[in-house]
Amino acid sequence: MANTLHTLEPELLEPGVKAPVKETLLTPRFYTTDFEAVAQMDILAHEPELRAIVEELRADYNRHHFVRDSEFEQSWEHIDGETRRSFIEFLERSCTSEFSGFLLFKELSRRLKDRNPILADAFHFMARDEARHAGFLNKAMSDFNLSLDLRYLTKNRTYTFFPPEWIIYTVYLSEKIGYWRYILMFRHLESHPDKRFYPLFRYFESWCQDENRHGDFFKALLRSQPKLWNNWKSRLWVRFFLLSVFATHTLTVLERAAFYRSVGINPYEYNVQVIEKTNETAARAFPVILNTKHPDFFERLEQCSDIQFKMALIDRSDRPQIVKFFQKLPLLLSILGHLLRLYLMKPINAESSREVVC
Numbered sequence: 174m175a176n177t178l179h180t181l182e183p184e185l186l187e188p189g190v191k192a193p194v195k196e197t198l199l200t201p202r203f204y205t206t207d208f209e210a211v212a213q214m215d216i217l218a219h220e221p222e223l224r225a226i227v228e229e230l231r232a233d234y235n236r237h238h239f240v241r242d243s244e245f246e247q248s249w250e251h252i253d254g255e256t257r258r259s260f261i262e263f264l265e266r267s268c269t270s271e272f273s274g275f276l277l278f279k280e281l282s283r284r285l286k287d288r289n290p291i292l293a294d295a296f297h298f299m300a301r302d303e304a305r306h307a308g309f310l311n312k313a314m315s316d317f318n319l320s321l322d323l324r325y326l327t328k329n330r331t332y333t334f335f336p337p338e339w340i341i342y343t344v345y346l347s348e349k350i351g352y353w354r355y356i357l358m359f360r361h362l363e364s365h366p367d368k369r370f371y372p373l374f375r376y377f378e379s380w381c382q383d384e385n386r387h388g389d390f391f392k393a394l395l396r397s398q399p400k401l402w403n404n405w406k407s408r409l410w411v412r413f414f415l416l417s418v419f420a421t422h423t424l425t426v427l428e429r430a431a432f433y434r435s436v437g438i439n440p441y442e443y444n445v446q447v448i449e450k451t452n453e454t455a456a457r458a459f460p461v462i463l464n465t466k467h468p469d470f471f472e473r474l475e476q477c478s479d480i481q482f483k484m485a486l487i488d489r490s491d492r493p494q495i496v497k498f499f500q501k502l503p504l505l506l507s508i509l510g511h512l513l514r515l516y517l518m519k520p521i522n523a524e525s526s527r528e529v530v531c
Contacts, residue, residue, distance in 0.1 A: 180258035180431065183319060191319045193326055194265060199425055201270035203330045204277050204340060211281060211337045212288035219397035223291055226390045230298035238379045239309045244372040249316045252370060259432035260371070261317055266425075268310035272323055273330075274344070275303035295390050302383045313373050341395050342414040345458060346451070348388035350418060353450040355381035361438055368437035392458040402460045408520070411459045416516055419448045419463070420474060427478040428485070445471055456523035464518055473511040480504050480511075 184192040194200050216223055252260065278300035285293035307323065314320050335343065359377035362369045369375070395401050402411070423444050426433065430440040449465050456462045464470065484501050492500070 180255060180262055180429075182258065183261060185319075186322060186325065189318060189320060190322050191261075191265060191314070193269070193321070193330065194262070196331060199421060199428070201266060201273050203273045203326075203332045204335050204343075205280070205332045206277075206335055206337050206340045208281065208284040211292065212285050214289065214292070214337070214394075214398065216289075216291065216394065216397045219393050220291065222393045223295070223390070223397070226386065226393060227291060227295050227298070229386060230295060230302075230390070233298070233301070235302070235305070235379050235383055239305050239376065241309075241312065242372070244375075245316065249371070252317075255431050256370070256435045257317065259429060259435065261314065261319060262429065263432050264310050264314045264317075264373075265321060268307050268314065268321055269326065270347075271303045271307040271310060272321075272326060274347075275300050275307055276327065277340075277344075278303060292394075299387050299390070302387070306380065306383070309376070310373075313371075316371075338398075338401055338410070339414075341391055341398070341401060342410065343418070345388055345391035345395060346414060346418045346455065348384045348391060349454050350422060350447060350451040351384040352381045352388060353447045353454070355384065357443065357446055357450070358436070358438065362436060365437050368435075370436070374436070388454075395458050402458070402524075408461050411461055412463065412516060412520055415452065415455060415459070415463050416512060419452075419465075420477060420512060420515075422448060423471075423474040424478050424481050427475065428481065441475070444474075456521075460522070460524050461520040462523050463515075464521055467518055470515065470518070473515050477508045477511050480508050 186192045196202075278296040282293045282296035282300055285296065311320055311323065355377040359374065359381065362374050362377075401407050426440050426444045426447075433440040433443055448471075452462050452465050484504050487497050487500050487504075490497070
């Protein structure tokens with residue numbers, strides 16, 4: 174059973190406005206990049222595929238989907254305790270992640286408008302989708318008498334610089350793992366409607382199709398840049414980003430096991446499903462994928478989660494910061510040791526099996 178801490182009561186900026194979650198390695202990040210380098214990308218080799226995806230994005234199949242219906246029009250005070258706190262945290266992190274994507278895509282579209290119209294259109298439509306998702310999630314938070322000040326987030330969040338290559342890797346994986354997270358939860362709740370305690374979950378099927386289309390765009394963009402998949406450096410980077418995303422997902426899901434149990438999901442099984450499906454999907458874009466079937470793979474990730482729990486307990490203690498640092502240092506080194514062993518596992522050659530990946 175996952176070691177979980179009780180979710181803390183929300184901190185407020187002002188009445189009804191939630192303070193942003195403290196920035197850590199596990200919280201959604203805001204990104205910026207080298208916009209000039211993106212503008213100069215040669216996409217000719219995959220231009221027909223990219224144009225087709227842009228037209229699919231332009232069609233905006235979900236333009237009428239994110240409309241709150243009468244089921245929302247009730248009091249939600251009966252959702253209380255740990256379920257309420259963990260669900261609010263889920264909404265906040267999801268909203269912050271979607272809003273982060275909106276800001277990045279919007280700026281890319283603006284910067285590329287006169288330089289690379291195909292990419293500019295794609296980023297414009299993806300920004301539209303991300304903004305719609307963020308707004309819908311923020312409105313859901315208001316049912317619990319809270320909201321995020323997105324303008325405050327824009328001005329006060331730390332922006333992390335990633336070169337375009339890293340942006341492509343991370344956003345591709347973020348969109349595809351997002352698809353599997355949403356569709357697996359939707360299918361579970363479709364089979365167990367008694368566990369669907371809030372109507373937002375009904376929207377996840379169409380929601381995840383937005384994530385899937387965004388991932389397809391980044392897959393085509395990645396394959397249009399041979400340096401991202403056809404050399405030894407790219408194979409090393411791919412393994413790094415796959416492991417980073419899977420480790421982050423494991424730590425996040427198991428740390429918030431209470432939320433998943435509140436909807437009847439076993440967090441360990443869910444984590445394995447999401448990672449294995451994402452890994453299989455990544456074989457369509459990446460030259461290698463990770464060997465998630467190795468008997469040590471999930472065992473080491475789960476050990477990292479157990480160690481992270483111990484570090485969180487230290488963080489919540491009232492000991493001096495210097496004492497906390499030295500208490501956490503060996504634990505942090507232990508996590509890095511597990512991740513290094515996972516990184517050094519022999520990967521699976523996806524290029525050789527691409528024709529049979531479906």
